[in-house]
Amino acid sequence: MLKSIMIVGLGGFIGTVLRFLVSRYFQFNYATVFPWGTLTVNILGSFLIGVFLGISEKGHFMSPEWRLFLTIGLCGGFTTFSSFSNEAFMLLQGKELLRLAYYSGLSVFLGIGAVILGRLIIKTI
Numbered sequence: 630m631l632k633s634i635m636i637v638g639l640g641g642f643i644g645t646v647l648r649f650l651v652s653r654y655f656q657f658n659y660a661t662v663f664p665w666g667t668l669t670v671n672i673l674g675s676f677l678i679g680v681f682l683g684i685s686e687k688g689h690f691m692s693p694e695w696r697l698f699l700t701i702g703l704c705g706g707f708t709t710f711s712s713f714s715n716e717a718f719m720l721l722q723g724k725e726l727l728r729l730a731y732y733s734g735l736s737v738f739l740g741i742g743a744v745i746l747g748r749l750i751i752k753t754i
Contacts, residue, residue, distance in 0.1 A: 632694075633694075633697055636694055636697045636698045636702060637697055637698070637701050637702040637705070638702070639698065639702060640697070640698040640699065640701065640702015640703040640704075640705070640706060641701075641702045641703070641705055641706035642706065643702070643703055643706065644674075644702065644703040644704060644705060644706025644707035644708075645706040645707070647703075647706075647707055648670050648706070648707050648708060651666055651669055651670050651673075652666035652667065652670065653666075654666065655669065670707060670708045670710075671708050671710040671711070671714075673707075673708075674704050674707045674708035674710060674711035674714075675708075675710060675711045675714040675715070677699075677703075677704055677707070677711065678700055678704040678711040678712070678714070678715050679714075679715070679718075681696070681699040681700050681704065682696075682700060682715065685700075700715075713736055716732065717729055717732060717733055720732060
């Protein structure tokens with residue numbers, strides 16, 4: 630278990646640093662209020678988790694340790710949106726369309742609502 634934690638932690642560290650660098654790149658090179666850095670990270674992270682999981686499902690091309698490092702660690706540190714996207718895909722693949730709609734809708738709207746609530750709580754303190 631400790632080995633798995635270390636593998637995921639190292640991947641998460643690298644993913645977090647990469648997210649920071651991508652966001653900084655857009656902040657310094659583009660004068661816009663649109664969150665291009667976050668959008669880029671979310672889409673790229675979703676693509677990468679699809680590639681990594683696709684490779685791991687093809688056979689013996691990736692060890693369980695590399696799968697942990699790349700998917701949960703690297704992609705999870707880079708963006709948790711990649712995990713959300715993969716889970717939504719799994720529901721779609723299983724033809725769980727109602728659950729997909731609930732999961733997607735609740736994730737987006739409750740996530741935004743949670744940000745609003747958190748900010749309101751801090752504002753009133």
